[in-house]
Amino acid sequence: MNLLSKSDLKYEYSWTVYGNDDPEITGEPDSTLFNRKEGYEVIYLINKLAKKWKLKKKASGLKIERLINNELPGSIRSQENVKKWISDNWEKY
Numbered sequence: 482m483n484l485l486s487k488s489d490l491k492y493e494y495s496w497t498v499y500g501n502d503d504p505e506i507t508g509e510p511d512s513t514l515f516n517r518k519e520g521y522e523v524i525y526l527i528n529k530l531a532k533k534w535k536l537k538k539k540a541s542g543l544k545i546e547r548l549i550n551n552e553l554p555g556s557i558r559s560q561e562n563v564k565k566w567i568s569d570n571w572e573k574y
Contacts (some may be wrong), residue, residue: 482499
């Protein structure tokens with residue numbers, strides 16, 4: 482079960498239609514470029530990290546969303562680098 486749904490997100494996103502097997506929203510976070518303005522990519526990453534890190538509170542998912550939108554440096558572009566940055570900076574924010 483996912484931690485967050487589309488209606489839980491607090492920021493504005495575009496919601497482009499993705500296929501069910503699109504690598505940007507399936508599998509594990511990898512070297513695929515991450516679009517922080519695309520809702521499906523953001524919610525996918527939040528829910529993947531929540532599952533991997535065993536996060537149970539919606540507030541934790543919303544913290545990931547906030548970090549992506551307000552703190553994540555623009556030079557960090559791949560899903561796996563976003564994941565690493567969030568992990569490395571979790572306690573700082």
